Amino acid sequence: MPKWRIIILLAIFIGFWFNAGAQGKDKPMEEQRIKLFLGGDVMTGRGIDQALPVSVDPVIYESYVKDARGYLQLAEKENGRIEVPVSYSYIWGDALKIWKLEEPHLKLINLETSVTTHNEPWPGKGIQYRMHPKNVQVLTAARIDHVSLANNHVMDWSREGLKETLKTLKKAGIQYSGAGKDTQAAIKPAVITTEAGRILVFSYGARTSGIPRSWEAGKDISGVNLLTGLGKKEVREITHSIDAVKKEGDLVIFSIHWGGNWGYEIPERHKVFAHKLIDEAGVDLVFGHSSHHPIGIEVYKEKLIIYGAGDFMNDYEGISGHEEYRPYLSLMYFPEIDMATGRVVKLKMVPMQIKKFRLRQANERDVLWLQRVLNREGGKLGTAVISEKQALRLKWE
Template identity: 60%
Template sequence: MISKIAILSLTFALLAVDQQADIKAMRNNAHDFVPQDTAAALTLFLCGDVMTGRGIDQVLQHSVDPEIHESYVKDARDYVRLAERKNGTIPKQVSYDYIWGDALEVWRRESPGLKIINLETSITNHNTPWPGKVVQYRMHPANVPVLTAAGVDFCSLANNHTLDWGRPGLAETIKTLSEAGVPFAGAGLNLNEARKPAIFKKRQGRIIVLAYGSQNSGISPDWAAARDLPGINLLPDMGESTVKMVQQQVKEIKQQGDVVVFTVHWGSNWGYDVPPSHQYFACQLIDKAGVDLVHGHSSHHPMGMEVYKGKLIMYGAGDFINDYEGIGGHEMYRGDLTLMYFPNIDPVTGQLKSLKMVPMQVRKFKLNYASTSDTKWLQGTLNRECNKLGTSVKLNQDGSFFLSW
């Protein structure tokens, strides 16, 4: 007799094969696009996870109680000590622009019209963590200027750390961001609030940002927002009904000339393989739901990128800033290397005109320009993964990358 597990395994394998075939067919039917003149286009800044809690919070001007409830580490200051052991002394009570380092110069030079981040940190003084949560991130509410110092325009809260300190922690996070004038989406005091997109009016047109999180990134289903329950805007699944749900949401709000960004926390922290379900879902969002850019994050390192029918799909942006220095176990992925993404988008069609990327390295809890050798390593790794998706990464003379497709 065939076990239920064997039947389920076979079913999932067949679904993956079907999705791969569908993805291949969609790509074959898509046209090739090349970068165009960018003069009238809209430039965004995108990045992956911004983790300003735990060790980083301890070196900012205000700090929460350092007690945490992880399996091996009970004091957030231990993450500062690990980083110092690796790269040297980190100053304490640093200015709010300290952690952004060389990124500040890049932002001034590129002058993006909107800066979008995934804020993977609860902002709260609440001391009771979510029961059984093995890793907890939180930042003191008085440290919220660390976001405004970077000129952050939007935070996605639909991730697996926003409720690390429970629903009271979420409520304080929402209150703190609101009072600081930092727009967000992806979490709320009820489902309507959590699902509500952020809308930005720019000279070139409106930018609409939808924020979702998937269970496969580690988000507990118990964190989902409900009619009268604070929580996360949780993605039900990646099937046709979910595509239709997003399609309806976009239809209700999108106007001619609007650019829709779908920012989603999905997938595992480590590894380069893109799940077929992610590829298929992203293409369906573009084909059917009216999405113009899929901004995926959760991976602690940059993953491959695709341009599908002229529109950008980022499967994993990689962490942007974190307190992982000195933590061993995944050195092969070079999680200290990160990217600043600057997609240049045609506001009329939503198509990608160009994508510039600036490689950075996190060192002493600060973003620094990547060295020549690290830049070449990252280029080679990205090309290995991007080539599988029909794209490649070229190196500019100034050490930045641009995407070719």
Template identity: 55%
Template sequence: MSTHSKQITLFLTGDVMTGRGVDQILPHPSDPHLHEAYMKSAAGYVELAEEANGPIPEPVGYSYIWGEVLEILGRRAPDVRIINLETAVTTSETWEEKGINYRMHPENIPCLTAARIDCAVLANNHVLDWGEAGLVETLETLRKTDIKTAGAGRTLDEAQAPAIFEVAGRGRVIVFGFGSESSGIPWTWAAKQEKPGVALLEDLSERTVRQIAGRVQSTKRPGDIVVASIHWGGNWGYDIPQEQIRFAHQLIDEAGVDVIHGHSSHHAKGIEVHREKPILYGCGDFLTDYEGIEGYETFRDDLALIYLATIDPSSGKLVRFEMVPFQMKRFRLHRASEEDARWLEKMFNREGHPFGTWVELKEDLSLVLRMG
């Protein structure tokens, strides 16, 4: 077997929010009534998107929202596909009084299987928007479709347990999901021994690193790749707190983590490679219903990226890291223009400079991460 054939490629994204407006255009929309100050009907988010970019042919097919992403996935054939699913998949009517509540109807779950998603990380600030019953139904719906979950569960043990994937003849990919209060997750959502919830980090201290290290070491075998998928930080701004940087480094240095998959920010942030292992501090939005909402245009949250990390399982080290940019229009992902790809190139080079990373724009408008 060649060295290349032994490598494992991960497909990673930021926030996949298929609830609310996106749910409304799919074949089985939920009751559109919302409990928001800004909008009283999920259909209003569809109207905003149509005002911005034109009509959406409702109902759309389940693969519609992925658009040109599916062609890239088919061609690149990543071994494991991991998303942050920031939506409850439920018919629950027990909504949390928190301002914004996302849900997708369970019968719309084929919109995830259309992209052959392997792992849905659930440790985020929307998975319990429709109560514990909504989380339990989310877990059951994903299980029935063979999508593994990490970061939330019916009990603390289940929430902390990793999702494990066998990659034939090459090793395993182990995904742990974690949430941080800094992303807006209420402390009351923390999983307990007999209480459904998320795997909420108490803090980003060395003690927490040691706890994670224990769980990683009890699971990891030679040839395994460990991903720590973390929902942390605010929605806007490129600043990366020093405690996040320190925590990420310690997870790699002391806990045996090979890939840090950070999300919560509505836009992509700078990328670091520490000891030949990638740290994504913020992947940005991927699939959302934010189209047409005004206020933060300078951050270009309409631009979405798929992250393709190729890892050598024998060492856990990064071999190649590539990003493919897209733009959301009419709730569908289209390949980004050259102008937009160059905007991303400039942003990644600016924000990666403190970490010694930059990107190279290729002829096909993909972005290859470089370091030195």
């Protein structure tokens, strides 16, 4: 064989060998990255429950509304008739196609409602959310993997309501954390196994979000995983809880219901607490909620902190007040995390609009408004967002 042919064949072989080696190096890195979907407060009780195929008794004991169907009527007055009953996939609307496009490995939300037919509300509780246990199919229709329960509505219908909520979720195959039959069960994280590794989800609720002190789980009493403070003592206890479960390679998500419903100011103690969770407790992602609208986002030491995700789905249509926050808008969060280090690689957000109890992609005007708000608030935290078609992408220093 002529020398020139040997040289060509050798060059081809070497090129193939280098290319295969490069692909082999890239592949493990791709396998270490995981994409999540995070949704803020999902409030499928009250008006939304009344629109679903099976509804609880509509009687509620709120100051101004005594029938949950009133919230359905307010929504119809605001945006037009809703043909009820709606299907279990109805409320998710455009979110279904976005999930299909983004293909997140896991979907996590804060479920802010009791799932029960129990008729005794918590004494003195001003707002009462619940949906019929059969309507848990609204969550399975969206293939929700995990719900956080440490919030100020999960026990609106007393401890019997919580008991049925836990039973219903377990039967539906939906993992949860943040509430349980006693302290040990309430503190216990959800352990979710994926091809990329284990995800540990710890859920806590702070008193600042309106959770009654009496809801705290005890040694022999059911309740929520309540944080009575945000100091060194709580950080030590959380660190101990994480260390007891965490193994090398695990990703730790800290879901926390904290703060008020309206306003953009992030209390300094929230920032300090979130930083200490990352510095001392080994948390990789802080997923905060309670605010009815999205607030500032931070990346601290390459770890993502969402201080307030905003409501993802609610029954607030037609309720006046707080229009300046555009509470009909919500965000779908799609963080991509490096499993090996816990660092956030990318955060894509898709703005949505709640209309007729259904999620629709937000129009350009609302997308630009959200971009301005997140840039204004994120600028105080070293982050900014840029628009990408109908989505937003986070930038950080």
